[in-house]
Amino acid sequence: DVFNSLVVSQKLPIFSISGEPYNQLLARIAMQAEVDVIVLGGMGLKYDDYLYFKSELENGGALSRTVMFVHTAADPTVECLKIPDMSLAVAEQFALQGKDVLVLLTDMTNFADSMKEIAITQEQVPSNRGYPGDLYSQLAARYEKAVDFDSAGSVTILAVTTMPGDDVTHPVPDNTGYITEGQYYLKGGRIEPFGSLSRLKQNVNNKTRDDHRTLMDSMIRLYASYKDTLEKKSMGFMMSEWDEKLLKYGAMFEKEMMDLSINIPLESALDMGWKILASCFKSEETGIKSELIAKYWREA
Secondary structure, X not given: OOOOOOOOOOEEEEEEOOOOOHHHHHHHHHHHOOOOEEEEEEEEEOHHHHHHHHHHHHHOOOHHHEEEEEEEOOOOHHHHOHHXXXXXXXXXXXXXXXXXXXXXXXXXXXXXXXHHHHHHHOOOOEOHHHOEOOXXXXXXXXXXXXXXXOOOOEEEEEEEEEOHHHOOOOHHHHHHHHHOOEEEEEEOOEEOOXXXXXXXXXXXXXXXXXXXXXXXXXXXXXXXXXXXXXXXHHOOOOOOHHHHHHHHHHHHHHHHHHOOOOOOOHHXXXXXXXXXXXXXXXXXXXXXXXXXXXXXXXXX
């Protein structure tokens, strides 16, 4: 992804609410990731979601390099607790053999709820909202398995955390945010570009094209201006020529780059970014350095 690049050995949560297409997003990431092995850990999955993952990975040709540990909503609660540990133990073994492994976990809130249920059964003293007092340690013990071995492979962890009532202060997302390296917010079927943050974004230009960082920053800055223009329009302000350009740009940006159905390689996505900018603005209006303009700008 141009704006939220996933770096090897990162540990990142996808904060979402029930009803958002987070499983579809995970399946898309699994298809696009340049990894040797994919480990999918499903906790409290509906059987339809399990079949969806299976068919998507099969149709995309990734099933042969995928290991799946699935706990469905109909399975015993205690089995849910084993899913992250089994997924990460297998991932670690593959990584020690020199493989780059992507671990996809969905959903860690179901895992925490299972811990709460077991703790209540064992009559443990409850903490915040009934969760066990060691919730932070339990989550950290799983997320900290993300690693890049010096002389072997790597483990990268991407885990969905649903937020009950869209409340980011809920104990599960709240504790998760302290452990992980940023987060992605899935809202309205799209990854929200402003709340989403990967703390390793500074690595983005090491192995990608020289225009990646500048294009990423410039497009998000213009998208922020588009959001301001939408607000002005909703309040009945007159639209200037610049505002009209921003409205055209925002619509194209959302349709061509933010939609989860878009499935194109990084190089093509960068080219698409330049094409969108050229369709909406003059080169001097973007604030991009002249050497990059000379190299990549193509008049629409």
